[in-house]
Amino acid sequence: MGAVDKADMINSFVECTRKTTKWYKKIFFQLIDTAVLNGSIVHRQLTGKVITYQKYRENLMRELLEEHHTPRRPSTGGRPALDNPLRLTARHFPCKVPQTAAQGSRTRRHCKVCLSGARRSDLTGDLP
Incomplete structure:
Protein backbone atom coordinates (compact mmCIF):
# COMPACT_ATOMS: atom_id res chain seq x y z
CA MET A 1 0.00 0.00 0.00
CA GLY A 2 2.97 2.31 0.39
CA ALA A 3 3.47 2.71 -3.35
CA VAL A 4 -0.19 3.55 -3.92
CA ASP A 5 -0.13 6.22 -1.21
CA LYS A 6 3.07 7.70 -2.66
CA ALA A 7 1.59 7.78 -6.18
CA ASP A 8 -1.55 9.49 -4.87
CA MET A 9 0.60 12.00 -3.00
CA ILE A 10 2.66 12.82 -6.11
CA ASN A 11 -0.44 13.14 -8.30
CA SER A 12 -2.20 15.33 -5.72
CA PHE A 13 0.26 18.17 -6.40
CA VAL A 14 -0.50 18.32 -10.12
CA GLU A 15 -4.04 17.01 -10.49
CA CYS A 16 -5.92 17.55 -13.74
CA THR A 17 -9.37 16.69 -12.38
CA ARG A 18 -10.16 20.15 -11.00
CA LYS A 19 -13.84 20.74 -10.25
CA THR A 20 -15.44 18.81 -13.05
CA THR A 21 -18.80 17.27 -12.19
CA LYS A 22 -18.78 14.51 -14.78
CA TRP A 23 -17.56 11.25 -13.25
CA TYR A 24 -16.16 9.90 -16.51
CA LYS A 25 -13.96 12.97 -16.93
CA LYS A 26 -12.53 12.48 -13.45
CA ILE A 27 -11.72 8.85 -14.24
CA PHE A 28 -10.16 9.79 -17.59
CA PHE A 29 -7.90 12.45 -16.06
CA GLN A 30 -6.96 10.11 -13.20
CA LEU A 31 -5.88 7.49 -15.75
CA ILE A 32 -3.83 10.09 -17.65
CA ASP A 33 -2.15 11.22 -14.41
CA THR A 34 -1.33 7.61 -13.52
CA ALA A 35 0.09 6.93 -16.99
CA VAL A 36 2.30 10.03 -16.82
CA LEU A 37 3.52 9.06 -13.34
CA ASN A 38 4.34 5.53 -14.53
CA GLY A 39 6.14 7.01 -17.54
CA SER A 40 8.27 9.21 -15.31
CA ILE A 41 9.23 6.24 -13.13
CA VAL A 42 10.19 4.16 -16.18
CA HIS A 43 12.13 7.11 -17.63
CA ARG A 44 14.06 7.52 -14.38
CA GLN A 45 14.92 3.81 -14.27
CA LEU A 46 16.00 3.58 -17.93
CA THR A 47 18.06 6.77 -18.14
CA ASN A 84 -17.82 47.74 -52.55
CA PRO A 85 -19.86 50.55 -54.20
CA LEU A 86 -18.45 49.80 -57.67
CA ARG A 87 -20.12 46.41 -57.59
CA LEU A 88 -23.48 48.04 -56.88
CA THR A 89 -23.26 50.73 -59.54
CA ALA A 90 -22.02 48.41 -62.26
CA ARG A 91 -24.77 45.78 -61.95
CA HIS A 92 -27.88 47.52 -60.70
CA PHE A 93 -30.10 46.16 -63.45
CA PRO A 94 -32.92 43.70 -62.74
CA CYS A 95 -33.23 40.58 -64.84
CA LYS A 96 -35.81 37.80 -64.92
CA VAL A 97 -35.50 34.96 -62.41
CA PRO A 98 -37.15 31.70 -63.47
CA GLN A 99 -40.09 30.73 -61.32
CA THR A 100 -40.07 27.32 -59.64
CA ALA A 101 -43.09 25.17 -58.84
CA ALA A 102 -42.32 25.18 -55.12
CA GLN A 103 -42.60 28.96 -54.84
CA GLY A 104 -46.18 29.15 -56.04
CA SER A 105 -46.29 32.88 -56.64
CA ARG A 106 -43.84 35.19 -58.36
CA THR A 107 -40.21 35.15 -57.29
CA ARG A 108 -39.18 38.33 -55.47
CA ARG A 109 -35.81 39.57 -54.29
CA HIS A 110 -34.87 42.70 -52.38
CA CYS A 111 -32.71 45.28 -54.12
CA LYS A 112 -29.60 45.96 -52.01
CA VAL A 113 -29.21 49.55 -53.20
CA CYS A 114 -32.83 50.43 -52.49
CA LEU A 115 -32.72 48.75 -49.06
CA SER A 116 -29.77 50.90 -47.98
CA GLY A 117 -31.94 54.02 -48.35
CA ALA A 118 -35.29 54.82 -46.76
CA ARG A 119 -37.38 53.36 -49.57
CA ARG A 120 -38.17 49.62 -49.71
CA SER A 121 -38.42 47.92 -53.04
CA ASP A 122 -39.32 44.34 -53.98
CA LEU A 123 -38.45 43.59 -57.56
CA THR A 124 -38.82 40.55 -59.69
CA GLY A 125 -35.41 39.62 -60.95
CA ASP A 126 -31.83 38.80 -60.06
CA LEU A 127 -30.37 41.77 -58.22
CA PRO A 128 -26.93 42.33 -56.68
Whole structure:
Protein backbone atom coordinates (compact mmCIF):
# COMPACT_ATOMS: atom_id res chain seq x y z
CA MET A 1 0.00 0.00 0.00
CA GLY A 2 2.97 2.31 0.39
CA ALA A 3 3.47 2.71 -3.35
CA VAL A 4 -0.19 3.55 -3.92
CA ASP A 5 -0.13 6.22 -1.21
CA LYS A 6 3.07 7.70 -2.66
CA ALA A 7 1.59 7.78 -6.18
CA ASP A 8 -1.55 9.49 -4.87
CA MET A 9 0.60 12.00 -3.00
CA ILE A 10 2.66 12.82 -6.11
CA ASN A 11 -0.44 13.14 -8.30
CA SER A 12 -2.20 15.33 -5.72
CA PHE A 13 0.26 18.17 -6.40
CA VAL A 14 -0.50 18.32 -10.12
CA GLU A 15 -4.04 17.01 -10.49
CA CYS A 16 -5.92 17.55 -13.74
CA THR A 17 -9.37 16.69 -12.38
CA ARG A 18 -10.16 20.15 -11.00
CA LYS A 19 -13.84 20.74 -10.25
CA THR A 20 -15.44 18.81 -13.05
CA THR A 21 -18.80 17.27 -12.19
CA LYS A 22 -18.78 14.51 -14.78
CA TRP A 23 -17.56 11.25 -13.25
CA TYR A 24 -16.16 9.90 -16.51
CA LYS A 25 -13.96 12.97 -16.93
CA LYS A 26 -12.53 12.48 -13.45
CA ILE A 27 -11.72 8.85 -14.24
CA PHE A 28 -10.16 9.79 -17.59
CA PHE A 29 -7.90 12.45 -16.06
CA GLN A 30 -6.96 10.11 -13.20
CA LEU A 31 -5.88 7.49 -15.75
CA ILE A 32 -3.83 10.09 -17.65
CA ASP A 33 -2.15 11.22 -14.41
CA THR A 34 -1.33 7.61 -13.52
CA ALA A 35 0.09 6.93 -16.99
CA VAL A 36 2.30 10.03 -16.82
CA LEU A 37 3.52 9.06 -13.34
CA ASN A 38 4.34 5.53 -14.53
CA GLY A 39 6.14 7.01 -17.54
CA SER A 40 8.27 9.21 -15.31
CA ILE A 41 9.23 6.24 -13.13
CA VAL A 42 10.19 4.16 -16.18
CA HIS A 43 12.13 7.11 -17.63
CA ARG A 44 14.06 7.52 -14.38
CA GLN A 45 14.92 3.81 -14.27
CA LEU A 46 16.00 3.58 -17.93
CA THR A 47 18.06 6.77 -18.14
CA GLY A 48 19.29 7.02 -14.57
CA LYS A 49 18.66 10.78 -14.63
CA VAL A 50 17.00 12.24 -11.56
CA ILE A 51 14.41 14.72 -12.83
CA THR A 52 11.50 16.11 -10.84
CA TYR A 53 8.02 14.91 -11.67
CA GLN A 54 6.86 18.43 -12.54
CA LYS A 55 9.81 18.96 -14.89
CA TYR A 56 9.08 15.57 -16.52
CA ARG A 57 5.46 16.63 -17.13
CA GLU A 58 6.58 19.94 -18.64
CA ASN A 59 9.04 18.19 -20.96
CA LEU A 60 6.38 15.65 -21.97
CA MET A 61 3.86 18.39 -22.78
CA ARG A 62 6.44 20.38 -24.73
CA GLU A 63 7.42 17.34 -26.83
CA LEU A 64 3.79 16.42 -27.51
CA LEU A 65 3.01 19.97 -28.60
CA GLU A 66 6.06 20.13 -30.86
CA GLU A 67 5.14 16.84 -32.51
CA HIS A 68 1.39 17.34 -32.95
CA HIS A 69 0.98 21.13 -33.13
CA THR A 70 -0.51 22.50 -36.33
CA PRO A 71 -0.49 26.29 -36.80
CA ARG A 72 -3.85 27.97 -37.15
CA ARG A 73 -4.89 29.13 -40.57
CA PRO A 74 -6.26 32.67 -40.77
CA SER A 75 -10.03 32.83 -40.86
CA THR A 76 -11.42 33.38 -44.34
CA GLY A 77 -15.11 33.32 -43.51
CA GLY A 78 -17.45 36.11 -42.64
CA ARG A 79 -18.60 39.24 -44.39
CA PRO A 80 -16.22 41.71 -45.98
CA ALA A 81 -15.32 44.71 -43.85
CA LEU A 82 -16.61 47.36 -46.26
CA ASP A 83 -19.16 47.22 -49.03
CA ASN A 84 -17.82 47.74 -52.55
CA PRO A 85 -19.86 50.55 -54.20
CA LEU A 86 -18.45 49.80 -57.67
CA ARG A 87 -20.12 46.41 -57.59
CA LEU A 88 -23.48 48.04 -56.88
CA THR A 89 -23.26 50.73 -59.54
CA ALA A 90 -22.02 48.41 -62.26
CA ARG A 91 -24.77 45.78 -61.95
CA HIS A 92 -27.88 47.52 -60.70
CA PHE A 93 -30.10 46.16 -63.45
CA PRO A 94 -32.92 43.70 -62.74
CA CYS A 95 -33.23 40.58 -64.84
CA LYS A 96 -35.81 37.80 -64.92
CA VAL A 97 -35.50 34.96 -62.41
CA PRO A 98 -37.15 31.70 -63.47
CA GLN A 99 -40.09 30.73 -61.32
CA THR A 100 -40.07 27.32 -59.64
CA ALA A 101 -43.09 25.17 -58.84
CA ALA A 102 -42.32 25.18 -55.12
CA GLN A 103 -42.60 28.96 -54.84
CA GLY A 104 -46.18 29.15 -56.04
CA SER A 105 -46.29 32.88 -56.64
CA ARG A 106 -43.84 35.19 -58.36
CA THR A 107 -40.21 35.15 -57.29
CA ARG A 108 -39.18 38.33 -55.47
CA ARG A 109 -35.81 39.57 -54.29
CA HIS A 110 -34.87 42.70 -52.38
CA CYS A 111 -32.71 45.28 -54.12
CA LYS A 112 -29.60 45.96 -52.01
CA VAL A 113 -29.21 49.55 -53.20
CA CYS A 114 -32.83 50.43 -52.49
CA LEU A 115 -32.72 48.75 -49.06
CA SER A 116 -29.77 50.90 -47.98
CA GLY A 117 -31.94 54.02 -48.35
CA ALA A 118 -35.29 54.82 -46.76
CA ARG A 119 -37.38 53.36 -49.57
CA ARG A 120 -38.17 49.62 -49.71
CA SER A 121 -38.42 47.92 -53.04
CA ASP A 122 -39.32 44.34 -53.98
CA LEU A 123 -38.45 43.59 -57.56
CA THR A 124 -38.82 40.55 -59.69
CA GLY A 125 -35.41 39.62 -60.95
CA ASP A 126 -31.83 38.80 -60.06
CA LEU A 127 -30.37 41.77 -58.22
CA PRO A 128 -26.93 42.33 -56.68
